[in-house]
Amino acid sequence: MKKKSTASEIGSEKSTLWIRDPQAARSGPVAMEYNSPLPGRPSNFHVMTKAVGPICNLDCKYCFYLEKERLYPEERNWAMPDALLEEYIRQYIESQQSPTVSFAWQGGEPTLLGVEYFRNVVKLQTKYSNGKQIENALQTNGLLLDDDWAEFLALNNFLVGLSVDGPAHLHDCYRVDKGNRPTFDRVMRGIGFLKKHCVQFNTLTVVHRTNSYHPLEVYRFLKEIGSGFMQFIPIVERIAARPDRDGLYLIAPSHPQMAEVSSWSVEPLQYGNFLCAIFDEWVREDVGRYFVQLFDVALEAWAGLASSLCIFRPTCGTALALEHNGDLYSCDHFVYPKNKLGNIMEQPLQSLVNSKAQQQFGNEKCNSLPQYCRSCDVRFACNGECPKHRFTLTPDGEAGLNYLCAGYQRFFRHIDPYMKYMAFELRNRRPPANVMEWICLGDLQRAPKKHPGRNDPCPCGSGRKYKKCCGKLPSLPMNDALR
Numbered sequence: 001m002k003k004k005s006t007a008s009e010i011g012s013e014k015s016t017l018w019i020r021d022p023q024a025a026r027s028g029p030v031a032m033e034y035n036s037p038l039p040g041r042p043s044n045f046h047v048m049t050k051a052v053g054p055i056c057n058l059d060c061k062y063c064f065y066l067e068k069e070r071l072y073p074e075e076r077n078w079a080m081p082d083a084l085l086e087e088y089i090r091q092y093i094e095s096q097q098s099p100t101v102s103f104a105w106q107g108g109e110p111t112l113l114g115v116e117y118f119r120n121v122v123k124l125q126t127k128y129s130n131g132k133q134i135e136n137a138l139q140t141n142g143l144l145l146d147d148d149w150a151e152f153l154a155l156n157n158f159l160v161g162l163s164v165d166g167p168a169h170l171h172d173c174y175r176v177d178k179g180n181r182p183t184f185d186r187v188m189r190g191i192g193f194l195k196k197h198c199v200q201f202n203t204l205t206v207v208h209r210t211n212s213y214h215p216l217e218v219y220r221f222l223k224e225i226g227s228g229f230m231q232f233i234p235i236v237e238r239i240a241a242r243p244d245r246d247g248l249y250l251i252a253p254s255h256p257q258m259a260e261v262s263s264w265s266v267e268p269l270q271y272g273n274f275l276c277a278i279f280d281e282w283v284r285e286d287v288g289r290y291f292v293q294l295f296d297v298a299l300e301a302w303a304g305l306a307s308s309l310c311i312f313r314p315t316c317g318t319a320l321a322l323e324h325n326g327d328l329y330s331c332d333h334f335v336y337p338k339n340k341l342g343n344i345m346e347q348p349l350q351s352l353v354n355s356k357a358q359q360q361f362g363n364e365k366c367n368s369l370p371q372y373c374r375s376c377d378v379r380f381a382c383n384g385e386c387p388k389h390r391f392t393l394t395p396d397g398e399a400g401l402n403y404l405c406a407g408y409q410r411f412f413r414h415i416d417p418y419m420k421y422m423a424f425e426l427r428n429r430r431p432p433a434n435v436m437e438w439i440c441l442g443d444l445q446r447a448p449k450k451h452p453g454r455n456d457p458c459p460c461g462s463g464r465k466y467k468k469c470c471g472k473l474p475s476l477p478m479n480d481a482l483r
Contacts, residue, residue: 002219030119044185045318045353046096048106049331051080053324056109058141058183060372061174062235065108068335070247079113080324088322089124091349093132102135111144115152123158137161139204142190143183150197160194160201164217191225202229209263212270215277215440223290229295234271236389236403237262252336253391272407276414288433301381303418303426311386317362320353328352330361333388345371370398378412440468
């Protein structure tokens with residue numbers, strides 16, 4: 001069974017390169033596919049469902065969502081009411097054009113709602129499915145997972161996105177509970193329950209100021225705990241000197257108030273270095289065995305496919321956020337009063353998604369792209385990334401440059417030859433995982449030592465004879481691959 005990319009943060013329409021299928025990556029090519037909307041029909045959209053609002057049992061120092069509680073100062077009961085939950089599930093299923101409907105449950109911490117709440121979720125989804133296949137993804141910090149939770153998640157085929165920032169000394173830098181106590185051991189306990197009940201899980205790792213300097217330690221740790229699918233999410237926040245009129249300190253990029261980048265935010269170039277270090281190990285050893293969302297999405301770009309992540313598309317606006325009371329916002333990262341589209345108990349979900357305000361929000365990503373970005377050689381892969389991070393100036397003084405620009409330029413330029421080769425293999429219906437043998441053969445050709453004989457053990461360490469491994473590859477097709 002193919003594992004799915006978690007819908008924890010910025011998912012929407014799914015693209016599938018068979019590189020995501022470990023068996024296919026090892027054994028041979030299968031067809032590429034991309035789920036694009038049918039001509040003349042509205043694009044599917046994705047909603048991050050915050051059924052418990054911003055309420056969480058952790059007090060992560062870098063969390064941008066905890067302070068959203070100030071947007072609802074009179075709220076006392078943060079659980080999405082049953083009537084609203086049922087109406088949302090009905091509307092969401094009916095509004096999706098594809099035969100598979102994917103729900104994403106986040107927060108805050110959704111497990112605070114309890115297992116019984118989600119038993120009702122599944123019951124309501126079944127009631128309104130109308131023949132459509134229902135998928136669920138749950139993003140959690142893992143602290144409340146136990147046998148009951150894991151049994152339920154396994155029985156109902158939930159995909160779990162688990163937040164973990166690396167080994168204890170890196171994870172516990174910022175991920176602490178309400179008593180400022182470390183949480184690493186409790187997260188590992190939660191993973192134990194998932195493994196015990198064979199629950200599919202991906203990991204979401206926030207890349208912050210500290211762990212960004214330990215890329216291979218983080219990557220190898222995630223492999224050790226059994227994460228076959230990894231997301232690395234850069235944390236970038238600006239802190240205002242005083243709160244805005246809604247009580248928020250972490251202000252939007254367009255806010256006129258002066259603000260400073262937080263001490264926990266990842267540095268631009270270091271984020272690029274972090275990704276490059278992990279990529280260099282992955283591309284030599286782990287293609288087809290471990291899956292890193294950003295590398296997978298990059299291959300989409302080099303293969304000429306539309307990005308499955310909104311942050312790398314020319315426009316956005318199809319990944320929205322629903323608060324516990326039915327308020328719908330343009331994006332999970334733009335939960336501000338000016339970006340509230342309305343309430344689904346007052347206006348249909350579909351009409352809010354298709355509203356002029358949301359269309360303007362989505363198109364503004366492209367319309368506001370600085371000229372520096374428009375002429376950039378890696379624009380096809382980046383497209384200015386997320387508008388939330390566009391608050392710096394270009395070298396010629398134009399506003400709207402992404403804070404992480406230097407890091408993305410470093411990363412995308414670094415991976416270019418390897419991505420060109422993997423895309424070349426895809427076009428010729430061969431496994432992109434061939435890139436590992438291609439690199440090995442290149443190393444052998446450049447090495448001054450004696451070339452191995454046909455029956456000698458292959459220097460790549462596979463355990464096979466050279467003639468059955470790297471020796472069977474043709475000479476490096478670099479010129480063809482890089483055209």
